[in-house]
Amino acid sequence: MSTTALDKDAIQKKYKAERDKRLRPEGNAQYKRLVEFEDLAQDPHSPWVDRAPVTDHVTFAFIGGGFAGLVVGAQLKQAGIDDFRVIEKGGDFGGTWYWNRYPGAQCDTASMIYMPLLEETGHMPSEKYAHAPEIREHCQRIANQFGLYDNALFQTEVTDLEWDDANSCWVVRTSRGDAFTAKYIGMGTGPLHVAKLPGIAGIETFKGKSFHTSRWDYDYTGGDPLGAPLANLADKRIALIGTGATSVQCVPHLAKSAKQLLVFQRTPSSVDARNNGPIDPDWFKSIAEPGWQQRWFDNFVENQSQGMPQVDLVMDGWTEISRRIREKVMSLPPSDWTPENMMMAFEDADFEKMEEIRNRVDSIVDDGETAENLKAWYRQLCKRPCFHDAYLQAFNEPGTQLVDTDGKGVERITETGVVVNGKEYEVDCIIYASGFEVGSDYTARAGFDMTGRDGQKLSEYWANGMRTQHGIQVHGFPNAFIVQPSQAANLISNVPHNIVDHAKTIAAIVSHSEAAGHAQVDVTKEAEDAWVELILSGAGMMIGSPDCTPGYYNNEGKGLTETNKYAVGHPGGAGAYFKHIAAWRESGAFDGLTFR
Numbered sequence: 001m002s003t004t005a006l007d008k009d010a011i012q013k014k015y016k017a018e019r020d021k022r023l024r025p026e027g028n029a030q031y032k033r034l035v036e037f038e039d040l041a042q043d044p045h046s047p048w049v050d051r052a053p054v055t056d057h058v059t060f061a062f063i064g065g066g067f068a069g070l071v072v073g074a075q076l077k078q079a080g081i082d083d084f085r086v087i088e089k090g091g092d093f094g095g096t097w098y099w100n101r102y103p104g105a106q107c108d109t110a111s112m113i114y115m116p117l118l119e120e121t122g123h124m125p126s127e128k129y130a131h132a133p134e135i136r137e138h139c140q141r142i143a144n145q146f147g148l149y150d151n152a153l154f155q156t157e158v159t160d161l162e163w164d165d166a167n168s169c170w171v172v173r174t175s176r177g178d179a180f181t182a183k184y185i186g187m188g189t190g191p192l193h194v195a196k197l198p199g200i201a202g203i204e205t206f207k208g209k210s211f212h213t214s215r216w217d218y219d220y221t222g223g224d225p226l227g228a229p230l231a232n233l234a235d236k237r238i239a240l241i242g243t244g245a246t247s248v249q250c251v252p253h254l255a256k257s258a259k260q261l262l263v264f265q266r267t268p269s270s271v272d273a274r275n276n277g278p279i280d281p282d283w284f285k286s287i288a289e290p291g292w293q294q295r296w297f298d299n300f301v302e303n304q305s306q307g308m309p310q311v312d313l314v315m316d317g318w319t320e321i322s323r324r325i326r327e328k329v330m331s332l333p334p335s336d337w338t339p340e341n342m343m344m345a346f347e348d349a350d351f352e353k354m355e356e357i358r359n360r361v362d363s364i365v366d367d368g369e370t371a372e373n374l375k376a377w378y379r380q381l382c383k384r385p386c387f388h389d390a391y392l393q394a395f396n397e398p399g400t401q402l403v404d405t406d407g408k409g410v411e412r413i414t415e416t417g418v419v420v421n422g423k424e425y426e427v428d429c430i431i432y433a434s435g436f437e438v439g440s441d442y443t444a445r446a447g448f449d450m451t452g453r454d455g456q457k458l459s460e461y462w463a464n465g466m467r468t469q470h471g472i473q474v475h476g477f478p479n480a481f482i483v484q485p486s487q488a489a490n491l492i493s494n495v496p497h498n499i500v501d502h503a504k505t506i507a508a509i510v511s512h513s514e515a516a517g518h519a520q521v522d523v524t525k526e527a528e529d530a531w532v533e534l535i536l537s538g539a540g541m542m543i544g545s546p547d548c549t550p551g552y553y554n555n556e557g558k559g560l561t562e563t564n565k566y567a568v569g570h571p572g573g574a575g576a577y578f579k580h581i582a583a584w585r586e587s588g589a590f591d592g593l594t595f596r
């Protein structure tokens with residue numbers, strides 16, 4: 001498709017009109033937390049296990065048993081820290097993959113770089129994009145191999161962390177009455193872990209069954225996370241609210257099994273082809289030379305940056321997006337390589353891709369009106385791009401109907417159903433594919449505050465924006481480490497790569513501190529200020545523009561606020577960050593840290 005054939009002005013006008021009708025003055029406040037509805041917040045995956053409170057001491061306590069806790073634990077165990085403890089609100093390791101067991105769940109980044117520690121565990125992913133049960137099993141594999149179950153506290157939420165300067169340790173208090181101490185603490189609570197519901201009027205009045213996709217109730221639906229038919233739904237009318245990445249993956253399963261499936265849509269996702277397939281063991285053997293996963297991580301980063309990589313090892317949906325943009329820019333004659341022309345080429349590449357994705361809808365969906373309503377009218381990176389080979393097809397199933405709300409969202413929920421445009425759709429069950437809280441303050445989302453040196457609260461210290469060195473350490477909060485992508489490689493990098501790298505950095509600092517017999521390690525104010533200054537010197541994020549249709553990428557249409565403009569990545573991109581931090585770590589000088 002050539003952009004000359006596209007009426008760019010008309011498309012831009014359409015993008016703006018579609019955005020404007022979705023803007024809601026209440027922004028993030030339109031959502032409710034799942035915990036406000038006690039029944040819906042219950043964990044359906046593990047029975048409750050009683051235990052006595054813990055009051056001991058460990059060398060390292062880590063909050064969160066997802067990829068971050070697992071990988072940091074593995075690194076620290078290898079570095080000789082035997083008494084490592086994970087505190088996790090779920091009933092097992094896995095984080096996202098513990099909670100999200102909805103049918104069809106799978107990763108959207110190639111498994112070869114999405115699943116951490118493949119080389120260390122010797123696991124070969126079975127598919128290019130592995131399904132959730134395999135990823136969860138991999139989490140258990142890591143925990144077993146590195147002995148992380150021994151000391152773990154599950155079904156436990158940290159309520160408070162307090163620095164005890166006299167004894168150089170953190171006091172950790174939890175929802176289970178624990179009050180133990182840890183010389184070091186780490187936090188990897190994940191960017192998307194607080195499930196949310198749409199604040200639809202009457203939501204609490206519904207008398208039928210309802211659940212959030214991260215609390216899938218297989219007792220009710222039948223079937224299992226491996227994809228067995230949801231047999232109990234054969235006589236059920238199901239409403240699914242939401243059409244984001246989760247919905248895209250579970251709709252095909254619901255469409256096959258339910259008597260009737262009504263998909264309530266506020267904004268369509270862009271859904272490109274997935275092209276999943278099994279990984280060939282012979283091919284895997286041929287590439288699995290020592291150091292292969294790091295090489296793949298690095299190659300992904302190279303393909304996401306502005307250079308000209310020789311090869312794309314990963315070849316997933318994300319590197320495809322980057323390649324297309326790069327090729328468009330490189331098609332300009334070198335004399336035209338001005339920032340404006342490059343930006344225009346980037347935009348043109350996007351117009352073409354989105355037109356292709358909209359045409360894909362027409363080529364798959366039989367009903368013309370449904371196809372029209374499933375077309376996404378925004379730039380591809382305005383919302384989370386999706387990839388699936390059965391989602392659009394599901395709307396051809398006789399029992400499946402798209403209920404488009406023209407950007408307004410569901411109007412009301414009654415005792416018996418869902419109301420859109422004054423029409424009530426009676427259903428037996430409402431499933432909320434309504435996502436997770438993003439954009440709130442770190443401590444509000446984590447569910448606890450930290451009190452550092454001299455009684456300083458993290459929420460107060462970060463009131464005007466986060467401050468760290470390397471996205472990992474915060475001045476005045478000694479012996480504490482955060483694993484998250486802001487002020488580091490950034491959220492749109494391959495997050496597991498960021499986690500693996502942070503784990504190496506934390507293990508290097510802790511090993512150095514322990515070997516030298518230090519009691520405390522802190523980052524200096526000067527080093528932190530310099531890092532924050534560097535972070536703020538960049539052009540900001542490629543995503544998050546307020547002219548995009550609202551969503552969590554752009555703070556529900558409000559764009560970056562004064563505080564969340566600090567939650568961006570290294571100005572040179574993920575590649576520059578990883579290069580800097582590797583050199584910093586490997587020099588052994590630990591610039592900017594004080595040990596005592």
Ligand code: NDP
Nearest residue numbers: 106107108198242243244245246266267384409410434435
């Ligand atoms: P999202 O936040 O992406 O989607 C929530 C959906 O609920 C949106 O379609 C939203 O519409 C809709 N919604 C909200 N309020 C209303 C309302 N009042 N009426 C009707 N609809 C409403 O959540 P997901 O769980 O789908 O995905 C969250 C993120 O998790 C993804 O972006 C991705 O990063 C990650 N994820 C990754 C996967 C993977 O890697 N394979 C799979 C699944 C999730 P609107 O768009 O208008 O706001």
